[in-house]
Structures are given as structure tokens and as C-alpha cells.
Amino acid sequence: MRFVSMAMGCALLWGGGAWAQDVTKEDLNAEMRFQGGQGVFRQHWQVETGDVTCDGYQDKVAGYVDRDNPNGLSFLMVVVTREEGALVSEAVVPFFNSADQMGLCGDGNPPPKISLEQFTEEEVREMTGIDGACPMAIILEDGMCDLHYYFWVPDWEEDRKLIFFRN
Numbered sequence: 591m592r593f594v595s596m597a598m599g600c601a602l603l604w605g606g607g608a609w610a611q612d613v614t615k616e617d618l619n620a621e622m623r624f625q626g627g628q629g630v631f632r633q634h635w636q637v638e639t640g641d642v643t644c645d646g647y648q649d650k651v652a653g654y655v656d657r658d659n660p661n662g663l664s665f666l667m668v669v670v671t672r673e674e675g676a677l678v679s680e681a682v683v684p685f686f687n688s689a690d691q692m693g694l695c696g697d698g699n700p701p702p703k704i705s706l707e708q709f710t711e712e713e714v715r716e717m718t719g720i721d722g723a724c725p726m727a728i729i730l731e732d733g734m735c736d737l738h739y740y741f742w743v744p745d746w747e748e749d750r751k752l753i754f755f756r757n
């Protein structure tokens with residue numbers, strides 16, 4: 591029993607962010623391949639770098655128009671970060687010509703633009719109605735419809751941290 595609690599103590603210690611670090615280009619390549627398959631390397635990605643998880647380390651956001659998605663023309667956007675040293679990514683796949691709230695207008699030509707914008711915690715609370723979101727917004731702009739905002743919420747769910755907001 592004593593051994594178990596010591597082991598847990600170590601895990602907590604490492605969980606304190608000791609292994610967190612900036613996401614590298616190699617990390618991004620690995621996670622893009624994981625999320626999008628081998629075909630991602632034939633695509634031209636937009637890449638943005640910034641701390642979208644609010645842990646003090648640089649993350650990467652990449653995306654491209656996916657014309658090979660059998661479910662329809664879509665935009666693959668992947669957020670890559672490190673959590674407690676482990677490489678983690680989350681993908682969103684909004685479809686073009688979609689009436690869905692998360693959908694994009696147009697046909698992907700020109701491609702939507704990814705950008706990062708710093709908000710205040712208060713502004714994000716007003717926008718999303720929740721507390722605890724990292725106020726560095728990931729913005730997806732298709733030039734035709736309302737901006738799409740994504741915020742990383744560190745304590746949201748085990749496997750899903752990105753929340754979506756649109757005016």
C-alpha cells in the first residue's frame with residue numbers, strides 16, 4: 591500500500607507540468623498524420639503557433655482543405671499540444687456548403703484562414719457562457735460567414751478540450 595501511494599506521488603509530481611514543452615514541427619507532423627492519414631503530406635497546411643492551452647508553452651494549429659474526405663468537402667483543423675509531457679491533438683472537421691452551425695460557407699477556394707487572437711477571460715466568458723477557457727482564440731474565417739471561434743478548455747472533458755463558438 592505504501593508503495594502504491596509513493597508511485598502516485600511521483601505521478602502527481604510529473605503531472606505538475608515538469609515535462610510540458612513547446613510543440614515542434616516534428617510533433618506537428620506526427621499528429622497531422624495521426625489525424626489525417628498519410629495523405630496530409632500532399633496538402634499545403636496553414637500553421638499557426640501560440641499558447642492556446644494557457645500552460646505557458648507553444649502549441650501548433652494546422653489546417654487544410656480536405657478534398658479527399660469521403661463524407662464531403664471539409665476543412666481539417668488540428669490543434670497539437672503537450673499535456674504533462676505527452677503529445678496530444680484534437681481535430682475538428684467542419685464541412686463546406688453546410689447549414690450546420692459548425693459548417694463553413696463557400697467551397698474552400700480560397701481556403702479559410704486560421705488565426706489566433708488574444709481575448710480576456712471576461713470576454714470569453716461572455717462569448718461562451720463558461721469559465722475556465724483559455725482566452726487565446728483559434729479563429730477560422732471563410733470570408734463569407736461569421737467567424738468561427740475555438741477555445742481550449744483544459745478541464746472540459748477527458749478527450750475533448752475544444753469548444754466552439756459562433757456569433
Ligand SMILES: [Ca+2]
Nearest residue numbers: 641643645647
Ligand atoms: Ca500550450
